[in-house]
Amino acid sequence: MDEDSRYEAVRSRDGRFDGAFFFAVGTTGIYCRPSCPAVTPKRRNVRFFATAAAAQGAGFRACRRCRPDAVPGSAxxxxxxxxxxxxxxxxxxxxxxxxxxxxxxxxxxxxxxxxxxxxxxxxxxxxxxxxxxxxxxxxxxxxxxTxxxxxxxxxxxxxxxxxxxxxxxxxxxxxxxxxxxxxxxxxxxxxxxRTATPAAGIPVRLAHRGPYQPRPVFDLLEHEAVPGVEDVTGAPGARTYRRTLRLPYGIGVTAVDERPGTTRTGSAAHPGGWLDARIHLTDLRDLTTAVQRLRRLFDLDADPYAVDERLGADARLAPLVAARPGLRSPGTADPEEPAVRALVGREEAARLVQRYGKRLDAPCDGLTHLFPEPAVLAEAEPGGTLGALTAALADGTVRLDPGADRDDTADALRAVPGLDARTIAEIRTRALGDPDAAPPGPELPGSWRPWRSYALNHLRAAGELEYR
CATH class of the missing domain: 1.10.10.60 (Homeodomain-like)
Structure with a gap:
């Protein structure tokens, strides 16, 4: 976007661009999100910034009306x-x-x-x-x-x-x-x-842009939930997903609600919504990391407008996109965990948790363990593909952290004996958040790129593909 098109987005208060850029007003010293409801400033008084940090560095303070620091991250x-x-x-x-x-x-x-x-x-x-x-x-x-x-x-x-x-x-x-x-x-x-503490939990609204389809996401999480580490309770439409988190300074237990009324239509006037969450932490320094990992798990920083525009132009996908606008491609709260789970499946993952996972000092209802670390699994069960994969994760040969190079990681995964292409594609999608990963099989249309991960989720949500 050039500055003129950005200004038009500000004039129309277009929430599709919240988080994609910020604008500041020289006469007030304030910076805002594009959908700010305040009176549109004159063009000559407006400056544009790629990040909130850049606006702050230029001496502007955050608007108290639109709270630009609370927007979803840039897709x-x-x-x-x-x-x-x-x-x-x-x-x-x-x-x-x-x-x-x-x-x-x-x-x-x-x-x-x-x-x-x-x-x-x-x-x-x-x-x-x-x-x-x-x-x-x-x-x-x-x-x-708090x-x-x-x-x-x-x-x-x-x-x-x-x-x-x-x-x-x-x-x-x-x-x-x-x-x-x-x-x-x-x-x-x-x-x-307020009594929110690490033990009582901190309430957080996890914002997203545009429409959001919680039901398929919660369906997937319920389908693959590993007992002891995660669970989904309640009836569809009002479920709660809970899980344990291994964090840099301590342990977390989080709950995220599938609650009606927290998503909006995705129009410019109603640019998004949020998921309600509560995060319990043994060390508050982990709050930022815990929030970000939940955002990746629920794919809250995606740009549904770009995804739906591309996939909605395909004849096969058009009715699916129309039925589920804003469908997301879930990621992970712990990048190494889905790599193991993609290889061994849910039942074997549950066995590994009970045998090798760290037990919580204070179990929370059915949540009793953290998923076992790769180094623990590599030492406990060194044989076969599982041993090779966990050893590669433990020594850094395979990197799945947020800064990993996706192509380099795919090459490293292909070097793990016994790891097939379908498992590697699933790891790319879930652990690395690759929006364009595709399993082997029939060639997927080029028109689905760069959103093939989302296209496959549409097919699964419609019942045309099975979950693994």
Whole structure:
């Protein structure tokens, strides 16, 4: 998009572009999402930015009406396989907060200077600024949904000091943390009475753009749920998906609702909706990572408009797309887990969990274990394809983290003895979030590219293909 087309999107308050770019108004010092309901500013006063971090770096604060920091992430980062796309996925996963820019660069195979130059040149912000913007958003969520002390929130959001936290909140939101907390629904007193803690759980709205079809996603999750690690309860249309999470600093248990009324039509006037979630953490520093992993699992950063436009033009898929606009391609909350599950199947995965998975100190109803780590499986059952795959995952020969190069990973998977092409395609789809992975078999139409993963999900949802 050029700047004129971006301005037209702002004039029409087109929510399809929320997260794809941001605009700032020089006369007010505020930056917004394209669908902001405020009066459209004059063109000469508007500047455009690829990221919220770039707008913040230019001295603009977040709009209090449209909350641009809460938009879904750009779908571009899920699709792109270059260094910028891989870097953005890693930053969203919290790598810069945990490992610094040097750790990010090492995972990408570039120098820190090269990563800084590429991100700044294309996005207008380097990795530190991008991570800072993400920390600010996490801080706002904690301030407005929990009664935790501000000092605890500062470190839970990933800030190195309370002073850094205070300075960032003032710069991004033009108010102190205490004042920001008071803007929550119900005001400061209500926020202070909230009891959300790592044990009680933190309520989070997982935003998405455009239409969203929760039923096929929950159908798939229910079909493949591994006892002890995950479960789905309730009747279709009002189910709750729960699972355990292995996170960098501790353990998480999360619940996500399939609740009617949380999705919208996907029109420009109603640009999206959300899924309600509650996240229980043993260490609050894991909140950002836990949220991002749920977003990948439910494919919430996708661009359904682009997918539906391409697939809806195909004669075979057109009625399926019309019946289920916004159908997603689910990913994973733990990239190494679906690799093992794709190989061994649900029943064998359940056996591995009970035998080798780490048991929770405090089981939560039917959730009792974490899925076993590859290193544990490689040592416990070293034989056959499972042993070869888990050993490759454990020593880094096969990488499935958000910054992995998809083609390099596919080559490494093909080198694992006994791993067939269909399993590799499933790993690419679920573990790597590849939107265009396709299993071997009949040639899929070229018109389905680059959304073949979504096309296959349409066929499964319609009953034309079986789930594995």
């Amino acid at each position: 571009e980062w899920n699709v792109r396989a270059d260094v910028v796309g891989r870097a953005m996925r890693l930053i969203a996963d919290g790598v810069v907060d945990r490992e610094g820019v040097a750790g990010l660069a090492a995972r990408l195979g570039y120098s820190a200077r090269q990563v800084q130059r590429q991100l700044t040149g294309e996005l207008g912000a380097g990795p530190v600024a991008l991570a800072r913007a993400q920390r600010a958003h996490t801080a706002r969520v904690l301030l407005q949904t 009664g935790l002390p501000i000092t605890e929130i500062a470190f839970a959001a990933g800030f190195a000091s309370v002073r850094q936290f205070n300075d960032t909140v003032r710069a991004v939101y033009a108010m102190t943390p205490t004042a920001l907390r008071a803007t929550a629904p119900g005001g400061g007193r209500a926020a202070a009475r």
